[in-house]
Amino acid sequence: MRIRDPRAWTYSLPAALLLLAPFNILASLGMDIYLPVVPAMPAILRTTPDVVQLTLTVYMIALGVGQVLFGPLSDRIGRRPVLIAGAVIFAAASLGLAITTSAPLFVALRLVQAIGASAALVALFATIRDVYADRPESAVIYSLMNAMLAFVPALGPIAGALIARAFGWQALFVALALPAIAMLFVALPKWHETRPVEAMAQKRAFGPVLASPAFWTYTLAFGAAMGTFFVFFSTAPRILMDGAGLSELGFSLAFATAALVMIATARFAERLVERWGIAGCTVRGMALLLSGAALLVLGQHLLGASFWSLMPPMWLMAVGIVLTASVSANGALQAFAHAAGTAVALHFCVQSLITGIAGTAAVVLLDGTTVWPLAGYAALMAAATLLMLARLTRRSLRD
Incomplete structure (x- = not known):
């Protein structure tokens, strides 16, 4: 080369x-x-x-x-x-x-x-x-x-x-x-410089990638997972510092617990993917987001703004985020080995747009000092992903 x-x-x-x-x-x-x-x-x-x-x-x-x-x-x-x-x-x-x-x-x-x-x-x-x-x-x-x-x-x-x-x-x-x-x-x-000369001649065909139902299904799943984390870190400072009275350091330590749960889950992700497969991990990831959203609503009603109303449900959703993120790229890109660079770029681009636009809308339109943006985003996006996954499964069975 x-x-x-x-x-x-x-x-x-x-x-x-x-x-x-x-x-x-x-x-x-x-x-x-x-x-x-x-x-x-x-x-x-x-x-x-x-x-x-x-x-x-x-x-x-x-x-x-x-x-x-x-x-x-x-x-x-x-x-x-x-x-x-x-x-x-x-x-x-x-x-x-x-x-x-x-x-x-x-x-x-x-x-x-x-x-x-x-x-x-x-x-x-x-x-x-x-x-x-x-x-x-x-x-x-x-x-x-x-x-x-x-x-x-x-x-x-x-x-x-x-x-x-x-x-x-x-x-x-x-x-x-x-x-x-x-x-x-x-x-x-x-x-x-390490760029191969051949890289200059590669063509990027966005159309086939964007026309793929699998690409959109698993990219939406990734957006649901990463967007949940985005809404969490957008609202957690106001919930835990303004609402629950934690200091900047106290907030940072509380925030770190969610990241540590994700790190711990990642250690077992490969084993879980082998056991459940791409679709199975995605379904379970979305189910955990929905469960966490339900617990957030319950905690908001019973405890108001506090560490215990926010963080334990977030720990549950953190497991779902890792499960989903572990398989979403493979699910979205498995049909595009011939155009992996283009497909990867589009996957992360579309995911960031979903996360940024829909996540920001949740924070701005709902009360960012409460768990409502996080619960609403996670529940809505997880439900939409499960519907798209069901349609994708029916399509593959017909084919």
Whole structure:
């Protein structure tokens, strides 16, 4: 396979991880480290909670939609320039966020920050695919990358609470910018181009993917699962800090319990997928979302805003999120091995749009200081997914 840059990627696995991992972690931290200060941001920016919600929504949507844009761009101009540009954009936007208190500018900079994160992520995983696709280290690389992303929601808010308490909310964004700048100095001499020349000639056919019922069914399932988590972290700060009176650190520790449940479930996911299959795991995942939604409603009536009315139902839904996320990509993409890159990009793009738009609508239209947005989103999306899955099953039986 011909490579545009003749130098081989000869780094040892530990050295490669030190080069790759920070970009992976920073993109996720851009969302999670900010959560402890979300309840305080309306007063800081002199705006409404709905506008502050946009600072979460635009990051989520841009992170996913950007994959459709930057994937083809990295095939055309290379992985290295997309990664470097993404890191520069992310760092510059993070520094801008640290020094502005203008709500419109803050929202705009969050969008720019997410664009930078998306570009860096696309280049990162394209590089991993270029270098490790035919190597035995690929399984180790991917499992470690996924493990890092699983731990960020558990540790990111705790780090954010400690940083904000010690240095103020502005320090959160400085803490994102400085590592990005440091990694630029590391990547510039060491991250050489890995794009195959053949990648320039690949055509992207979106039509067949978007016409697939299986693609839409399992992408909706992924949107139901990840959107539930999105609505949870959009509302949990207000429920647990404003409603239940937890401190920023207390909230972060409570939030981490949901992430830890997801990490623990992920350890058994492969075994469960082998036992139940793609459709079976999806059905059980949606059933857990529905059960958690019912418990949220019950807890709201009996306990009001409290740790116990929110977190135990969320633990149940966290298991459902992992079950669904473990199989949704395979279910959506199994018919598109010939166009895997395009199908993956569309899968994550559509999922991010579902999550961002429908999740934000739930938070804004329902009372974001209660469990109603979370219960409503999880129940509605899980029910819709089960209906689509039933139709898909009937179609496959006819065929």
